[in-house]
Amino acid sequence: MKEPIIKIANNILLIALLCFFVWQLYASFIKYEDKFENPVIVTKQDYGNDFITQYGNRFVEIKKLFPKPTNLTYIGENNEDFASGALHYILTQYYLSPNLILRNQIVRDTIIYNLYNSKQITPSTNFHLKNGWHIVKDFNNGLIVLAK
Amino acid sequence: MLIFSILLSFFLGLLFCILVFEKNDNTNFRFLINLSLPLGIGISSVIFISLNLLKLPFFLISLVEIGLIIFLAFKIKKSNKTIGQFSGLKHIIPELQLQKPSPKTGSNSIAKRLRNSFNCWGEELLKNPILLLFTVIYFYAWLMDSGIFYFDSIKESHGLWDAFNYWNLKAKFISLAPFDWPHLFHQMVSDDFHPDYPLLQTGYIARCWLYLKNESVWAPIVVSFAFTFCTIGFLATSVSIFTNKTKGLIAGLILLATPFYMTMGDSQYADNTVGFFYLATVVLLTFARREASIKPQLLIVAGITAGLSAWSKNEGLLFIACLFCSQFSLLFFKNYRELLTELKYLLLGMLPILFLIAYYKISIAPPNDIVSAQGAETFIKLTDYSRYETVCKWYFEQFTTFGKWVINPWWLFLFGIIYKGINLKENRDSLLSAFILFLLMLLGFFFIYIITPLPLEFHLSTSIHRLFFQLFPTFIFIYFLGVKQKTLKQNHNLVK
Numbered sequence: 001m002k003e004p005i006i007k008i009a010n011n012i013l014l015i016a017l018l019c020f021f022v023w024q025l026y027a028s029f030i031k032y033e034d035k036f037e038n039p040v041i042v043t044k045q046d047y048g049n050d051f052i053t054q055y056g057n058r059f060v061e062i063k064k065l066f067p068k069p070t071n072l073t074y075i076g077e078n079n080e081d082f083a084s085g086a087l088h089y090i091l092t093q094y095y096l097s098p099n100l101i102l103r104n105q106i107v108r109d110t111i112i113y114n115l116y117n118s119k120q121i122t123p124s125t126n127f128h129l130k131n132g133w134h135i136v137k138d139f140n141n142g143l144i145v146l147a148k
Numbered sequence: 149m150l151i152f153s154i155l156l157s158f159f160l161g162l163l164f165c166i167l168v169f170e171k172n173d174n175t176n177f178r179f180l181i182n183l184s185l186p187l188g189i190g191i192s193s194v195i196f197i198s199l200n201l202l203k204l205p206f207f208l209i210s211l212v213e214i215g216l217i218i219f220l221a222f223k224i225k226k227s228n229k230t231i232g233q234f235s236g237l238k239h240i241i242p243e244l245q246l247q248k249p250s251p252k253t254g255s256n257s258i259a260k261r262l263r264n265s266f267n268c269w270g271e272e273l274l275k276n277p278i279l280l281l282f283t284v285i286y287f288y289a290w291l292m293d294s295g296i297f298y299f300d301s302i303k304e305s306h307g308l309w310d311a312f313n314y315w316n317l318k319a320k321f322i323s324l325a326p327f328d329w330p331h332l333f334h335q336m337v338s339d340d341f342h343p344d345y346p347l348l349q350t351g352y353i354a355r356c357w358l359y360l361k362n363e364s365v366w367a368p369i370v371v372s373f374a375f376t377f378c379t380i381g382f383l384a385t386s387v388s389i390f391t392n393k394t395k396g397l398i399a400g401l402i403l404l405a406t407p408f409y410m411t412m413g414d415s416q417y418a419d420n421t422v423g424f425f426y427l428a429t430v431v432l433l434t435f436a437r438r439e440a441s442i443k444p445q446l447l448i449v450a451g452i453t454a455g456l457s458a459w460s461k462n463e464g465l466l467f468i469a470c471l472f473c474s475q476f477s478l479l480f481f482k483n484y485r486e487l488l489t490e491l492k493y494l495l496l497g498m499l500p501i502l503f504l505i506a507y508y509k510i511s512i513a514p515p516n517d518i519v520s521a522q523g524a525e526t527f528i529k530l531t532d533y534s535r536y537e538t539v540c541k542w543y544f545e546q547f548t549t550f551g552k553w554v555i556n557p558w559w560l561f562l563f564g565i566i567y568k569g570i571n572l573k574e575n576r577d578s579l580l581s582a583f584i585l586f587l588l589m590l591l592g593f594f595f596i597y598i599i600t601p602l603p604l605e606f607h608l609s610t611s612i613h614r615l616f617f618q619l620f621p622t623f624i625f626i627y628f629l630g631v632k633q634k635t636l637k638q639n640h641n642l643v644k
Contacts, residue, residue, distance in 0.1 A: 013567070014278050017398065017560070018285060024405040025289050027554045028296065035299045043302055052306040069325050069332060090313050090340070094306075097317060098325035100332055 052091065058141045059095035062112075065137065065145060066099050073111045074103040075128075077118060088114050110136075113144040150367055153359040154189075154374070156213055157352075161188025163220035167227065168445045174389060175435075182381035185374050186424050187449075190456035193352040198504055200351075203327060206358050282397040289404035290380075297373060300414035305365040307372075307416030314342050315349050315418060316368050322347075322354035323363065330512045338520075344513035346505060348460040349418045368416045376413030379424045380404055383621050386431045387628045390575065395633070399624050406551040412617055418461050423618040425457035426467055430585070430622050434578035434629065436490075444493045451497020459501050462516065463618060466592045467585075468498065474585035478577050521601030529599050539597045542608045543590075546616055564631050571632040582626045589619055 035042045066072075074092060076085050092114050093101040101112065111128055113121055119142045123129050133146040161184035169175050192213060199209045273280040306312045318341070321329045336343040349371065356367035380403045388396025403409050413420050429450050436446035454471055458464030471494070478487055529535055548556055572579065593615050600607045 011278060014282075014394065018278075018281055020557075020560070021285060021289070021401050021405050024407075024554055025285070025292060028405070028407050028410075029292055032296055032299055036295055039295075039299075042299060046299070047302040047305065050304055050306070052304070052312060069328055071335070086340075090317075093341070094312050094317050094320070097320040098328065098332060100335055102335075102337065 052094075055091050056095050058139070058143055059092075061139055062137075062143050062145065063096065066096070069098045069100065070110060071100045071102060071108050072096070073106075073108040074101045075111060075113045076103075077115055088116055109148040111146040113142075113146065115142040115144070118142070149359045149361075150356055150364065150370060153356045154185075154370060156210075156217065157188035157192040158185050159188070159217050160191055160213065160220070161185055163217060163224060164188070164191070164449075166224055167220060168449050170443075176385060176389065178381060179385040179389060182378045182385060183428060186378050186382075186421075187428070187453065187456075189352050189371065189374065190348055190425070190453075190459065192355060193348045194456070194459060194501055194504060196355040197347050197351040197508075200322070200326060201330065201507070206326060209355075210359075276394075279394050279397070282394055282401070286384075286397045286401055286404070289401060290377075293404050293410050294377070296410050297376065297414045300410070301369045301373075304415070305369065307368060307414075310418075311368065311416035313340075314345055315416065316353060317341065318343065318345075318347070318350040319353035319357065319368070320363055322351065323357040326358070333512055334514065336514065338514045338517050342517070344462070344509065344516045345418075346459045346461060346464070347508065348456060349421050369414075372413050372416045372420065375420045375424050376410070379420060379427060379621050382424070382431070383427060383625060386427075386434075386625055390434065391628050391631075391633050395628050399628055402557070402624055403621060406553065406620075408550075408552045408613070409617065409620070411552075412614065417614065419614045419618050422457050422460040422464055422467075423621050425453045425460060425464065426589075426618060427621040427625060428453040429457065429467075429471065430578075430582045430625060434575055434582070437578050438575065442486075442490055442493075447490055447493035448497035451494040451499075452501065453497075454494070455498030455501030455505075458498075458505055461618075463593075463615065465505075466596075467589060468502075470585050470588035470592055474581045474588055477584045478581055481577060481580075518596065518600055518602075522599060525601075526599050532598075535598050535604060538604055539594055539608065542597075542612050543594070546612060550613065550616060551620075561627060564627070569632040570630050572630075575629055579626065579629050582622070583630070586619060586623060586626060 029036070074089055076088050080088070089101070089103055092112065096112070102108070107128075111133060115121065119140075120138075121129070121135075121144060128146055129135070133148050136145040136147045138144045162180065164187065165180050165184050169180070195213055195216070196209055199212060200206075204212075273283060307316060318329075318333070321332055325332060333343040338344060349368075352371060353368050356371070357363050360367065380400050383403060384396045384400030386396075387399040409420075432446050432450035432453060436443045436450060454464075454468050456464075457467050472491065475487065475491055475494075547558060551557070593612075597604065597608060597612075
């Protein structure tokens with residue numbers, strides 16, 4: 001008598017557990033419902049259009065300038081907040097590897113400016129241009145390479 | 149080429165597993181597949197980085213890998229083992245199926261066996277409607293999560309912060325400067341890029357990119373997919389082998405239904421990678437100690453997977469330390485000589501990988517930021533009560549927010565223990581040592597936070613959920629191993 005009751009109780013609990021899983025899965029599903037409805041359109045819309053991929057398009061030309069691994073000094077925007085400064089620096093390193101991009105105190109002969117917002121350096125006030133560096137190439141997208 | 153490079157690793161892992169497991173291990177085909185791929189990826193990564201450090205050109209490294217596969221195939225043929233020894237394939241591939249099928253028994257015969265096999269599964273499912281329901285939901289969840297993984301991956305194809313800042317970035321260095329990367333890594337700023345992080349995922353992605361001859365985003369996506377879904381499959385099959393099929397499906401469903409688990413996977417972080425190897429080590433140790441006499445070959449593989457966890461992330465080194473410490477709890481039940489023999493095999497498995505890690509850490513990578521910052525301040529932090537309070541607060545907060553479930557699922561685990569009780573009769577040694585290992589890992593993480601040189605709240609907020617997720621699959625396995633079940637005889641029938 002006891003065993004069938006336990007068996008029924010077990011089955012009820014398993015069904016309850018199953019309902020819990022279904023509820024949780026449904027909660028996850030509804031967040032992606034529109035994507036599941038139009039997977040092809042979503043793929044076309046999303047693939048290659050994220051910030052990181054788009055950011056990489058700026059580096060297509062500059063990569064050709066460094067056929068062999070080089071050490072470069074990195075200069076970002078003035079008055080940049082920590083998070084966006086770090087992001088721009090890391091993405092520069094990501095897209096220019098295996099060149100080593102360094103932003104420590106030692107200034108190398110080759111410098112890369114990544115001015116994502118302001119795009120241009122002001123020659124009259126720029127420290128490096130005043131101290132022996134010259135512009136090798138301005139890629140007109142905020143990326144500027146200077147050399148001594 | 150990407151498929152080819154991954155298939156090579158898969159076959160490497162597969163043949164290795166066939167060689168290691170025996171007929172009476174009661175493993176099945178799904179278990180084999182879910183273990184083979186990540187294990188193969190890990191071994192390929194170790195081979196690639198080791199030979200690359202010896203300045204071997206890439207085509208020679210590929211030849212070594214192919215040579216190893218051929219060697220393993222010959223070894224298997226010699227030992228008369230086949231893929232057919234794994235249950236689930238017995239109906240499709242009979243014993244000694246490596247020979248060519250005779251002309252009389254051609255594709256028709258295989259089709260017939262396939263049909264028989266599906267009939268057997270079908271019959272079993274029809275007999276047990278609950279099992280059928282769970283199977284249907286499991287497959288639905290698997291497909292849905294694959295879709296979620298795909299949509300997230302194409303939206304953020306380079307992964308999230310850690311992926312493009314650490315793992316994929318260093319993979320670029322290795323693939324674009326295959327002989328110069330050690331020198332370049334040495335010059336990298338540790339705080340920004342953490343070049344001290346181990347290279348399993350990085351090395352493997354670089355290896356795939358060298359096969360592809362470009363840095364396709366699909367290589368890290370596929371690798372992350374493999375680890376994420378193999379962890380689910382491996383957990384489900386392992387639990388089903390040690391308990392029953394329904395529990396195996398529930399275990400898999402817990403991971404499949406945890407929303408943050410997919411986010412972890414498609415972000416291309418290495419936490420799922422290291423989590424897989426924690427789980428594999430605990431499962432393989434349980435297999436090795438399942439019977440009265442230990443199985444040295446399984447202990448060696450457990451050693452390899454533990455080593456691979458340390459080759460995945462620095463937390464893996466803590467795992468190895470905790471693994472050895474946890475084994476000493478068995479001194480209450482075992483002769484110390486017996487235990488030392490087991491530990492010897494474990495160490496033997498992980499030793500080559502530990503040598504590689506030691507060489508990498510000492511000769512190539514700059515010191516780890518957390519380790520190098522230790523000094524007099526460590527003692528001050530250890531005696532600072534407020535730090536303990538903060539970490540405790542975060543630990544408890546994880547209890548309610550962990551996994552981003554719609555409602556907190558922890559009461560289900562608690563309810564299961566209260567309702568069923570704890571079983572210490574079966575797999576006592578494995579259960580006890582695995583549970584102590586789990587507690588030691590939590591304690592280890594706790595003290596890392598206490599002595600961290602980073603701002604405490606920032607460090608906790610960016611990593612604690614990921615550290616807990618690394619242990620989550622292992623916790624689920626230990627839980628199901630510990631919860632009481634019906635008689636073993638019944639379970640064996642279910643597995644078969």
